Amino acid sequence: MSPPVFPGDEEVVLLPEEFSISTTSLAECELVQVHGELDGARAHELAAELDRASSGGRAVVIDLSDLAFIDSGGLHAIMRPTPDDRRLSLVCPDGNVARVLSIVRIDQVVPVYERLDDALAALR
Numbered sequence: 777m778s779p780p781v782f783p784g785d786e787e788v789v790l791l792p793e794e795f796s797i798s799t800t801s802l803a804e805c806e807l808v809q810v811h812g813e814l815d816g817a818r819a820h821e822l823a824a825e826l827d828r829a830s831s832g833g834r835a836v837v838i839d840l841s842d843l844a845f846i847d848s849g850g851l852h853a854i855m856r857p858t859p860d861d862r863r864l865s866l867v868c869p870d871g872n873v874a875r876v877l878s879i880v881r882i883d884q885v886v887p888v889y890e891r892l893d894d895a896l897a898a899l900r
Contacts, residue, residue: 793844797825804899805835807892811842816849823853830862837895840868846876855885865899867892 795812806829814822830836838854840846854866865887868874877888889895 795821797822799825799829802896804896805837806830806832807837807839809839809842813845814843814850814853815845815847819849819853822850823856826853826862826864827858830858830860830864833860835863835865835899837892837899838864838866839892839895840866840873841892843868843873846873851876851880851882855882865889865895867895 793812795818798809800807808825808829867889868877869890
């Protein structure tokens with residue numbers, strides 16, 4: 777015999793947030809904005825976009841403000857060695873993703889800003 781079902785007891789299924797990347801050319805840099813969940817299955821997309829964005833030798837700012845999740849694959853896509861020694865900085869407000877970045881001490885390798893305005897000001 778199954779337990780009784782009461783109103784509001786419906787099973788809640790959380791779907792992963794849609795992943796997307798958008799890149800904008802600004803006066804100071806190439807701005808790469810990442811949305812949704814960045815895991816190992818999608819990390820190659822970010823790696824390819826970062827290669828494209830930095831191909832002209834310009835600084836790249838990665839805005840993680842709309843990122844809900846990042847795993848080791850996503851971290852590797854951001855921090856993987858590149859032959860062009862690209863100038864990179866991150867924007868990441870407080871939250872789950874910022875905690876992951878803090879745990880791996882990413883700020884020891886690349887500048888991390890809580891606000892996009894601060895990251896852009898640092899490039900001027």
